[in-house]
Amino acid sequence: MILLDGKKTAQTLKEEIKQAVTSITDKGKRPPHLAAVLVGNDGASLTYVGSKVRACDYVGFESTLIQLEASTTEAELLKHIEDLNKNPELDGYIVQLPLPKHIDEEKILLAIDPAKDVDGFHPANFGRMALEMEAFIPATPFGIIELLERYQIETSGKHCVVVGRSHIVGRPISILMSQKGLAGNATVTVAHSRTKNLNTLTKEADIIVMALGIPEYLTAPMVKEGAVIIDVGITRVPDSTHPKGYVIKGDVAYEEVASKASAITPVPGGVGPMTIAMLLKNTLLAYHRNH
Ligand code: GUN
Numbered sequence: 592m593i594l595l596d597g598k599k600t601a602q603t604l605k606e607e608i609k610q611a612v613t614s615i616t617d618k619g620k621r622p623p624h625l626a627a628v629l630v631g632n633d634g635a636s637l638t639y640v641g642s643k644v645r646a647c648d649y650v651g652f653e654s655t656l657i658q659l660e661a662s663t664t665e666a667e668l669l670k671h672i673e674d675l676n677k678n679p680e681l682d683g684y685i686v687q688l689p690l691p692k693h694i695d696e697e698k699i700l701l702a703i704d705p706a707k708d709v710d711g712f713h714p715a716n717f718g719r720m721a722l723e724m725e726a727f728i729p730a731t732p733f734g735i736i737e738l739l740e741r742y743q744i745e746t747s748g749k750h751c752v753v754v755g756r757s758h759i760v761g762r763p764i765s766i767l768m769s770q771k772g773l774a775g776n777a778t779v780t781v782a783h784s785r786t787k788n789l790n791t792l793t794k795e796a797d798i799i800v801m802a803l804g805i806p807e808y809l810t811a812p813m814v815k816e817g818a819v820i821i822d823v824g825i826t827r828v829p830d831s832t833h834p835k836g837y838v839i840k841g842d843v844a845y846e847e848v849a850s851k852a853s854a855i856t857p858v859p860g861g862v863g864p865m866t867i868a869m870l871l872k873n874t875l876l877a878y879h880r881n882h
Contacts (some may be wrong), residue, residue, distance in 0.1 A: 593854040595821070597739050601864035604737070605650055608871050612651040615878075623878035625870070626654040626675055626684035627711065630668060630694065631661035635827065636687045642687075646867045652874060656679070665694045669702055676704040683709030683727075683877040685870070695786050706880065708874040712758070721766050726871050732764040734865030735800065735821055739774040744798075744854060746820055747776035754809075754842070755802030756783045760823050762798055762846075789813075806840035811847040820848055821853040823862050 594880055613623050625647055629640045640656065649653035657671060668686075673685050684707055690696050705715035711727035719726035721727030728736075737744060751768050755761035761781060769779040777798065782789055791814045793799055801809050802823040814820070824842030849855050 592851060592852055593742060595730055595742055595744075595854055595856040595861060597734070597738060597856055597862055598860040599737055599863045601734075603741075603864075604868040604872065605646065608875055609650045611875055616651065620882075621655055622651050622717070623682050623874050624655070624680060625874045626657060626681055628657045628659065628671060628675075628684065628686045629857040630659045630663050631689075631691050633689070636689075636818050640687050642867055643870060646871055650871055652871065655684075656751060657860070661691050661861050663691075663694075664763045665698065668694060669698060672699065672702045676702075676707065680691035681707065681875045682881055683707045685710045699837070704875045705829050707877060709877055711763075711873070717758075717763070718757075720763065723770055727876070728864045728869075729759055729763050729769070730869040730873065731760050731823060731862060732767055733869040733873070734862055735764055735823070736767055736774040737869060738775065738821075738856070738865055742854065744774070748781070748799035750795060751777040751798040751800065752782055752796035753788070753800045753802065754793070754824070755800075755804070756781055757802060757803075760802040761800075764802070768798075768800075801842035803842045805842060807842070807844040809843045809848060809849055811844070814848055814851050818851065819852045820852045820857050821862065822856050824858060825863055 616622050627640050627643055629636060644654050644656055675681060686699055689701060700712050705713045708716050709727055711729040716726045746768060753765045765779045765781045768775055768777040773857050779791055782792055790813050794815055796818060798819040800821045804824055804826055806826045806828055810826050820843055822841035822843040826840050827837040828838065828840045830838045836840050839859050
């Protein structure tokens, strides 16, 4: 069984990005600059944004964190976005999701300049990705593709079942894996909450991408011997025996599924670290496109 080590692969990627930054700053130019906008105090979002800022520091990027009160109005947030769009010293930025309920997420995403949309959530980028044009690809599916490529996992002609159809993971990874190119050319089935006989589908799959958000949903009887398992789940499950009061669980019952899989991503240490590394990669791409 091959452990698809996202932590190690992300570290390699970060070293590559760090070197690229050094060669930029050695020429006397400013380093790439990423900003993150966080509205409110959601615990998981604070953790993610904190990790993104630390990763920027590590590779030598400049970073800006714009932390706003949960009561921030849509108009106030749109003003911040306008300023970020206009700032020539900024290569890319993200607006951490989810946003408070009184803010229209779609309106915010549409206001982001696609040239600075390093999350790849703007319809211009999503459409370009779907048409195989140059685009910013959302960091989580981009990270999965990178992991499959670096571990030379054969995807061509394989049956891949993606469980989940979110705009951030399920939908884009299903598009990318069916496209021509590396980690592509798969025959992709997208399963979701209305899918009938999910077990029959997963049992036939050569590759399973779990992006459902239900802890330990995929069990050994649902998996074919030798399948490749990608676990995108990161759910905080309350656990009073743990100092933080919770443990992080993936969508896969890891131990029992790992014993049947030919390759599998752990949680934590699988897809999660890759997401952050690919956000950095997108920011470096944005920098080069703007210079
Ligand atoms: N919330 C959960 N994942 C993401 C992500 O990749 N980007 C942003 N902006 N928000 C998220």
